[in-house]
Amino acid sequence: MTKKRILFLCTGNAARSQMAEGLARAFHGDEVDVVSAGSRPAGWVHPLAIRAMAAIGVDIHDQYSKSAEEFLDQPFDAVITVCDSAAADCPNWPGAKRVEHWPIVDPSYGPDDPATRYDRFVATRDELARRIDAFIPTMTGA
DSSP: OOOEEEEEEESSSSSHHHHHHHHHHHHHTTTEEEEEEESSOOSSOOHHHHHHHHTTTOOOTTOOOOBGGGGTTSOBSEEEEOSHHHHHHOSSOTTBSOEEEOOOOOTTSSOOOHHHHHHHHHHHHHHHHHHHHHHHHHHHOO
16 A cells, blocks of 8 residues: 655644654554645744653654745645644645645643643644544545
């Protein structure tokens, strides 16, 4: 079986799309080839995203922020935007068989209390994991 190709997009490619890439690769890597990018890449991966993923045994510290432009000429079975801004910037994707929008709240915004900030990243990670686990079978027929 040929792996399905998925691109996760957000604005900065610093947290949500990075976590989605890591989750899909770690738990569904035998079924999908996955990358992430940003419409306006931040140039770094948020340390709390790395920490939240490490807490479940998924290492994303070697992932890096990439521009969506790097992938414009590549075909994807699915392109998933995980923030409203990226959905507005990239409502369609050339060559994508399927485009979806998952309105995930940016965990880096909110009260600056260190404990609640980290909790927001954990909640985002868990929401992404639920969505990915439900989505992958629709792509692979599993």
